Amino acid sequence: MSSVPTSQLVARDAPRSRGNDVVVRLAHSSTVERLDAVGGAVLRYGLVAIVLFFGAFKFTAAEANGIQPLIANSPFLSWLYSVGSLRGVSDGIGSIEIALALLIASRRFSPRLSAIGSLGAVVMFATTLSFLFSTPGIWVSVPGFPLPVTNETGAFLIKDIFLLGAALWSAAESLRAVRLRAPAS
16 A cells, blocks of 8 residues: 555646647647548558459469469468469459449448458458468468568558458448437338
């Protein structure tokens, strides 16, 4: 138990507001809402741009060959090669990615469609992150470091953690907008 009186603890631990503290002034201004709006737009449409770019890239032979070891070793997607060719599977995945990106981008006009696209992207990124555990050789030992690290492919896949977060945020924001427009039944 402390021998310091409670009144001194409260006074010492209470936040001090100074008139010239820039952060406190920003926190109490409309800047917070503007940052939130701009940050949300950058997050959503950055997600759209990245998913569109990689979706379009799936239509190239280089990307079809590049994703083959990931798809072939996936417990969720390996069956695709039994029904489609290397290029056909890649083209199909690219088509789905482009469709998801367009759905996410539709937020201004249809929060419902954006929510559907965002939730689809959540599934997509969860699936691609599973490649970190299903693809042989992704994790390697580095002399002098006690933990395994990802190789170049794994390092590329790790970005999907952030994209998963963006998709989750976009889904939640879009679903809030749907909730505001359509009362629960």
